[in-house]
Amino acid sequence: MSQPPANRPVLVAVGDPAHAEQLVRTAGDLARLEDGVVRIVSITVKPQSSPFSLYTDETIIEEYPGNSRQILERAIEVAPDDVTVESEVLVARSVVDGITTAVGESEARALVVGWRERRGRTNAVLGTTVDQLVERVPCDLYVERIGHEADGVDSILLPVAGGPHVGPAARVATAIAATNDATISVLSVAPVDRGSESAREYVAEAELALENAGDSTVRTESRIEEGSETTDVIVERAHEHDVLVFGTTRQSALHRRLVGSIPRAVVRQTEQTVILCRAGDAVEGPVLRQLRQFLMPS
Missing domain, CATH: 3.40.50.620 (HUPs)
Structure with a gap:
């Protein structure tokens, strides 16, 4: 059963603490527009061939989360005070699978992700991960260039x-x-x-x-x-x-x-x-x- 629009979060996927503030700010602006919620997700990757595939997702989150907790802590720290913020570490075979799962399970109405421009020619438009998200996630998608932040917006x-x-x-x-x-x-x-x-x-x-x-x-x-x-x-x-x-x-x-x-x-x-x-x-x-x-x- 679908959630009411107000209960559908704006999802923001953060993979680097240094980029958290920029992406969470945009997600917060979107959520504030409709009195919604920001849900911050960080993905811990468990490749099928990895020894970690023997562990349950709960064990990995508890004992081997990598830098996911640091990412979430930083993202929550810089999140706007006037917007409700939730957070979650997900374990998945790939970053794309994790984000796609998070979008589906939360019925997100929007997803905010970062994009770092690449020099030279490549078959990837925005980077392999973002390209796949463009094709797969069934919600509005906002791709923000990382590292170029406005110092005030007029x-x-x-x-x-x-x-x-x-x-x-x-x-x-x-x-x-x-x-x-x-x-x-x-x-x-x-x-x-x-x-x-x-x-x-x-x-x-x-x-x-x-x-x-x-x-x-x-x-x-x-x-x-x-x-x-x-x-x-x-x-x-x-x-x-x-x-x-x-x-x-x-x-x-x-x-x-x-x-x-x-x-x-x-x-x-x-x-x-x-x-x-x-x-x-x-x-x-x-x-x-x-x-x-x-x-x-x-």
């Missing part, structure tokens, strides 16, 4: 080009803005040779998603800019903001322009916090392929 940039992931992108933008009394700036770029009708539709869709996100007091502004190079417009505007929130997009002019340019021109050349969003109800679709096109050079 403005959040939300570039939009339609698609099913606008909803979760609007929610996390609203959650962060509500906590920090920040402004959300919606941006859609109209190619010079195609007019602005589609861009207006994308902005209207984002504005509706922001209205439905749960906090009517958050300040928002919207702009449509014309540009022959969509990515150049986004890069120029990105430097005016503290946090960048992206949802994967449908095939469109913006989507095609983002291929290869976003990682070089935005992600790798800015110090802003970057959060990538994927809607839970889109998990059955070709999400990973979209992310690969979105993030990797062609």
Whole structure:
């Protein structure tokens, strides 16, 4: 039997104490938006071929937890005081299996994980673990770039080009803005040779998603800019903001322009916090392929 939405936690998976504060802060913002709960999980891996496979999960948690307890202690220490926080160590064959199990058992409404950018070409978009989570977890997924934290948040940039992931992108933008009394700036770029009708539709869709996100007091502004190079417009505007929130997009002019340019021109050349969003109800679709096109050079 499904839990009421308010009882479904925002799950945050923490694998390094040094990253706990950044990820738990975002999870706390999301939970606060709907008076929800943050559930912090740390995974102790028990490979099938390991001698530890002879022990029960309870024994491993009690006697051989590795650094999982340290991770949880740090995460709880930095968690916001005004949000209910739960924590759990899970034993699993892999980090992905553990997180996926935690999402299913708790009926999590959202999962927050960290992503460390990798130099050079690789078949992994966000890292092997995160790639698998993108494909598997049936809840909204927020992937936050690790190590690039905003020192105060006054403005959040939300570039939009339609698609099913606008909803979760609007929610996390609203959650962060509500906590920090920040402004959300919606941006859609109209190619010079195609007019602005589609861009207006994308902005209207984002504005509706922001209205439905749960906090009517958050300040928002919207702009449509014309540009022959969509990515150049986004890069120029990105430097005016503290946090960048992206949802994967449908095939469109913006989507095609983002291929290869976003990682070089935005992600790798800015110090802003970057959060990538994927809607839970889109998990059955070709999400990973979209992310690969979105993030990797062609």
